[in-house]
Amino acid sequence: MLDARLYFLQRLTALIMAPLVLGHIAVMIYAIQGGLTAAEILNRTAGSIGWAVFYGTFVAAVSIHAAIGVRVIAHETLKIKGAALSLITWISGVVLLLMGARAVFAVFAA
């Protein structure tokens, strides 16, 4: 159910996510120190390619990572196999990617 390639992808995406999560939290803590509002923050991220790439990469890594995790739970706990299992894996990945892309777009285009 998890072959070496999926395992590799899941570890790789975890490695990508870890520094991005820390970066996100650090910037959030820093940003609210001076009492910035959400609207002001969005004002600053708007049009920034840097932040779009930062969050875009995060969203892509999350989608892959979580889809593989969902796959494991679907198989071991819900006993789903074969084509249905692949379908669930792909759907979770694509849904997360679309939802994430929408958020990234909002941050970029705000």
Add this chain to the structure above:
Amino acid sequence: MQSETVKMNVSVWRGNRRDGGYLSYKVPMEDNQTILDVVTWIQHNEDPTLSYRFACRVGMCGSCAMMVNGIPRWTCRTHVKKVLKDNAIKVAPLRNLPVIKDLATDMDRFFDNWNKAGGVHHSDQTRNDEIELIDPNKPARKIVDAGIECINCAVCFAACDTVSGNDQYLGPAALNRAWTLVNDEKDADRPGILDLVSGNGGCHNCHSQGSCSEYCPNELDPMVAIAGLKRETMRHLISQGKTDA
């Protein structure tokens, strides 16, 4: 005057692949008594049709494993005193394997996995070649030594939740065996073994929670062996990627 023998309450799972349930027996307590002695007493004195497996009775052959109060154990090396709870004991066939009858399970999946994980010696030498000398102090040889005393009892297989949840999973014992071969200088197909443990039921499905290592009566550490396989297969995958490119 003889003091009255104390009896314990033993429930034993009776049945076949389709149905069954627990039957209760009163078994006289002895000073020195193993769970295997208890099961044997029931067969000799209460019901000769009770089926179970054993051979060596000293923890060498790996055939007597059963669930004792819900925990997989070698029954020949488990003393009643150690596991008796409220004067009762519950004996059941090993978990994660289909029952043939009573306490005897069908171990095909367990043994087939051994082969699926490449668990046979792959030789590239003939009887005419000189026997290679292997230094027992080499790190790789020490890794082999740490895992080689497995007696195929399937206690770890019964303890593993991934085996329960994923019917393709090769399981701790077969993967532990593969790890000893991957570190064995005399094995001629080590990359082949890495491929065999990288598939759908391979080592990457292990959740590293360590029930196998916790319950292995030989104190082997399949969880660490599997972590080693995960590492080596990743190296193998990356180097393959490089040569393919």
